[in-house]
Amino acid sequence: MTATPPASGRSSQAADAAQPVRKKGYAQLRDYAVIGDGRCAALIARDGSVDWLAWPDLDSPSLFAAVLDPVRGGRFLLQPDVPYTASRRYLPGTNVLETTFTTGHGTVRLTDALTLPDATSLAPGRELVRGIEGLAGSVPMRWSVQPRFSYGTRAPHLTHRAGVPVATFGPDAVAVCAWNAGQPQLTGNAVASGFRSEAGTQAVIALAYAHQEPLVLPTRTECEARLDHTTATWRQWCADRTYTGPWREAVMRSALALKLLVFAPSGAVAAAATTSLPEEVGGERNWDYRFSWIRDSAFTLDAFLQLGCAPEATSYFWWLMHASQLTHPRLNVLYRLNGGTRAPEQVLPLSGYRGSAPVRLGNAAAGQLQLDTYGELLQTAWLHATAGHRLDADIARRLAQTADFICTTWQQPDAGIWEVRSTLQHFTQSKMMCWITLDRALDLAARHLIPDRHAPRWRRERQAIADFVDTCCFSPHRNSYVRSADSDDMDAGVLLGLLHGYLPPNDPRMHATVAAIQQTLQDGPYVARYLGADGVPGGEGAFLACSFWLVEALARCGRTDQAVSLMDQLVALANDVGLYSEEIDPTTGDFLGNLPQGLSHLALISAACAIGEATR
Structure with missing residues (x-):
């Protein structure tokens, strides 16, 4: 039975008083x-x-x-x-x-x-x-x-x-x-x-x-003056944002939360501000999220561009290009906020939130192979370039080499977007994003923005990826794209490949996949990440970003009424000041995971903008 959503978050109006417990x-x-x-x-x-x-x-x-x-x-x-x-x-x-x-x-x-x-x-x-x-x-x-x-x-x-x-x-x-x-x-x-x-x-x-x-x-006068200056500076930044839709308050709060995760000295965007807040109270799914994940890059740049945050978009893009240069042609899953690559996982001598141990410092996912990150990188560069920003010769060359790398690598199994710590698989979303890598490279080459000497090979491998995905990763039984090749397990991460353009919105397979995810992974406003094991003991809550991805998919498929209804329910799940964690317990409404969670707020912004585009 689905829990009744908590009262709507109100970021500019004080919520009802409560006795803290x-x-x-x-x-x-x-x-x-x-x-x-x-x-x-x-x-x-x-x-x-x-x-x-x-x-x-x-x-x-x-x-x-x-x-x-x-x-x-x-x-x-x-x-x-x-x-x-x-x-x-x-x-x-x-x-x-x-x-x-x-x-x-x-x-x-x-x-x-x-x-x-x-x-x-x-x-x-x-x-x-x-x-x-x-x-x-x-x-x-x-x-x-x-x-x-x-x-x-x-x-x-x-x-x-x-x-x-x-x-x-x-x-x-x-x-x-x-x-x-x-x-x-x-x-x-x-x-x-x-x-x-x-x-x-x-x-x-x-x-x-x-x-x-x-x-x-400091003196008292100086402290009070800086407090006033801080308030005025935030208000000016917020006043310059461009979103004007029906969820402006939620979008602006998400933009402000996202701005707190932008590490000003470098332009990197942290996934969250905390470490080891649990995905299951008492469990061991406790991760350090104070890194910048490549998987979030396209959503991050797109959100900055949608909101009129040109300086943040430019700073983030150049940080991403600098950080990824250090490991080229391979990409790390995540990078430190200063662009470094070392993130060895350690255990801290703390009891953990409500006994949720271990408390981790660092993140072992940094060394995984996640093929979807290459698609995110090319999608980010494509968004940056098609918005009118330049790609210098060195970056253009590296992007072309990234496409070459995927031509030789896409057939490998990987850890996938959810960073499984068990057997590597041929994850559908990873293959879709490999297709995006080559598709965006071909478009950039056609625009004469990156070298095109290997375009024929990119075109052949793009078709080979599509043949694999449509043959091995589409289940006739589910009438849907599934989690991995030759599987019937469902995975909301597949929505990302569709949202990035693996299929056009009017393709029947996209509509069928959205419907199957609703049937198998959705419970009221809550959407689970996937059905199936991932090598880490214990359970988790509903992943908020997946719910917002479903909103965006519904909007793009023309099911605007359903998208609006689900969006309203999700906006009501914020806490009293409009923030979101990574996950929510569907039974109690309790927050789970690190917070504020950048991906949750990014997905909210993207969903709101998608509904706006659909209604226009």
Whole structure:
């Protein structure tokens, strides 16, 4: 039986107040919001606790990791010291979070941001600013900064500099600056205090960070000015976006969430801001997603172009070209945000979210063969070039060599888009994307954008791939493309090959495949990734991106009414501030997997735009 979807996420209007609940120290994943500055990101629970923050970069070791271990992980707690309810929103058009605490003694508003530097003052290397405003009454507040460096494995050395508490470990230093928020006390391995928030008063607590550089101690005026500057900068960025359809609020929130995953120093886009949040509570499907996956590249570039994010699209494309050059002609499945290729998998000594172990650092999928990535690369280059951007001679040559590589490689089995850790197979979606590789290469060559000397071979191999897919990967029993050659298992990943153009939208096989996926993998708004084993024990929830891919496929097939209905249901599955994780438990509605999940938000944007194109 399908669960009733949770209330719709509302990113610019505070949702109904609720009393935050933790079980054995863990908040629900649905209760997290994210803030960021283009270099790092923090997860903040509904109860005001910063439970995840990695400094100085998105993929750095964590300073706070209570989401993975409430005892050893560390956190920054800030909340009323009396019973309360909490409602939240993002300030409209921003990634600045506002939480309103309501108590029997009065009301307090908390504003959180990882601030963006401005040109008016010397800023710390990284800065978290928390503003506390008394709205009514007199509310006792308590706060505690519990830094635990290096994924909770290193307790801080606490001291004072110029009267300000500072936590240090090796080359890292964090200052705890507080104004009108009580006198900070060094207690054990924490900096803590309490105060009363009176109506009309304002307090500020800021964390200032330095890594192998002098620690800047900001003033209150500078912190408040950067908070205002950060709010204004986000609003300007959001105002420049071009989507105007019926799901604008959800699309804009997805765009803002995606922007938090863009690593500004390089232009790379991380798959998620976290590591090891489980696909099954208590299970071992816990992966580090703080890398940039080639499989997401076409959706990423297309979303940037659809939303009018030209600088982000250009930066991401050139990062992708640079990173892939390091391993050419082979592609890594994923790359580090700085373009590096090493991602050895390690296990961290943390208990894991609600006992979901192991907690992993790195990702062993980096060394897999996933043939679909080559199609994603050529599709991305094709989108970039057909949007009017240049391909220089070296990139054009490498793209042609990638097509040559696929001509000699497409017949191999691979790990597929879902990164199976069992026997390699001839996955249908992988073969479809090999076809896309050669099809896009032929189109670019016809446009005289890449060398065409091997075009006849590309054409022959493209036909050979199509013959294999249509003969071996289409099941007469299912009347559908299936997961792999000579199988009857269903796989929603096949939708990606169709969405990228393996078949035209009016082809009967595309319509039949969409119908078969609805029949076998869909349950209400939820769509499972596949039926079949993948070599990893345990189960998982419904994969949100698959649901949005189904929306897009329905729209392209002309079934707009069904697409709109499913889209409305999926928009309602966001949490109270409009964010999505990787998966949802269809029975409880609980979030599963890392968050915010870039692919979920990318697929939402793509689905909304596809419906817009279909209705036009």
